[in-house]
Amino acid sequence: MHRGKGMKFVGDSRVAAPSHRKRMIPKDYSEYPGKTEAFWPNFLLKEWLVGAVFLIGFLCLTVAHPSPLERIADPTDTGYIPLPDWYFLFLYQLLKYSYASGPYSIIGIIAIPGLAFGGLLLAPFIDRGPERRPMKRPFATGFMLLALASVIYLTWEAAAHEDWKKVHDQGKIVAQVEIDKNSEGYKIFSKQTCITCHGDKLQGGAAAPSLIDTGKSPAEIEKIAQHGMGKMPPNQFKGSPDELKKLAEFIAGLKSK
Structure with a gap:
């Protein structure tokens, strides 16, 4: 370098020139209003908003109206009619x-x-x-x-x-008691046709009510067994008067705790 001659700069081709990346800008669809739009973020954001509204509404519905529960499934209950949602x-x-x-x-x-x-x-x-x-x-x-x-x-x-009333009643949770299946009253009950409709635990079903907590006296139960009541036809009990009396006392004594 000589005085008065100025300075000279030498460039190095190995140094890459700075580059500015293009931003990912969605295409402009203003020329086609209502025809189409960018998937991200326009369309996807709308889908998320609609989905969020339905999800929040569904959650509020489940909180306000909890799912009803039915009694424990009983495979021996032939009167139960299963229905889909x-x-x-x-x-x-x-x-x-x-x-x-x-x-x-x-x-x-x-x-x-x-x-x-x-x-x-x-x-x-x-x-x-x-x-x-x-x-x-x-x-x-x-x-x-x-x-x-x-x-x-x-x-x-x-x-x-x-018959939605029957459907509701057949799945209703009813009170149950510990039944002594070795008692004489239960043995008489199990030999009769009563067990077909009222169930082996006397819980009732779609065709007959529960026999627990009936609130009836033995005399009233004897009368029902002889003359029928509602959909129950008369003369359903096939046994001696002494057996009927023991059965009526057994059913009258079934009370939930």
Whole structure:
């Protein structure tokens, strides 16, 4: 370097020039209002908001109306009629029809529901048109309306022809007592047809009430056994007067703690 000549700079090509990365900016869809939008974050955020509203609403419903509990399952109770939850009532009703039950139960259990749900699953792949208006997508709209109408009709039919009071009563938690099955009164009870309707623990069922805490005297129970009451026909007891008296005293003494 010579005085008065200035300074010279030498660049090194090994030093990379600073680069500015492009920010991930969603595409501008303002030219197509209502047609489409960016999946992230616009569309996904809307989906999350809708899902959060339904989740919070469902949680509030479960807190305000707890799920009802029924008594412990008893496989010996032949009078109990199991029912599915309301959202499966349409399948329950379907199995009541001639060609979907009995020897044709495979049709009602697998064939018809399989075709229906399979059709709904394949509908988006069959009708792949770009239109979003229901009137311009006849196949998808028609199939969805048919499925919705079928579910609503079958659910309504199942609900309208069911004795809901009986369903509620058969699952109700009832008081139970420790029953001495070696006592003479219980042996008489088990030999009679009473056990078929009232159960081996006298807890009752869909066809008959519980015999615990009846609040009736032995004389009143004897009268019911002889003359019947409600749906119970008369002359159901087949035994001697002495056995009837012991049975009536046994039932009158059944009281929960």
